[in-house]
Amino acid sequence: MTYFRTKHKIGLVMKEKIERAIFGIECPKCGHDRLYKLDDDRYKCSNCKFKYSPRKLNDDLQVTLP
Numbered sequence: 001m002t003y004f005r006t007k008h009k010i011g012l013v014m015k016e017k018i019e020r021a022i023f024g025i026e027c028p029k030c031g032h033d034r035l036y037k038l039d040d041d042r043y044k045c046s047n048c049k050f051k052y053s054p055r056k057l058n059d060d061l062q063v064t065l066p
């Protein structure tokens with residue numbers, strides 16, 4: 001029972017992290033909270049220069065957590 005609870009909690013944390021990344025609140029790679037929105041609707045982290053598409057992250061989220 002404890003195992004399942006722990007697993008569920010990790011899943012929730014990951015979901016929140018991905019959601020923050022989708023809205024451009026937090027970098028999914030380094031956790032930095034200053035992101036720039038690019039012309040092609042992607043976000044770029046000002047700290048680690050990581051670029052990502054929030055739409056693709058959203059698709060990944062659906063696959064990971066149906």
Ligand SMILES: [Zn+2]
Nearest residue numbers: 027030045048
């Ligand atoms: Zn970053």
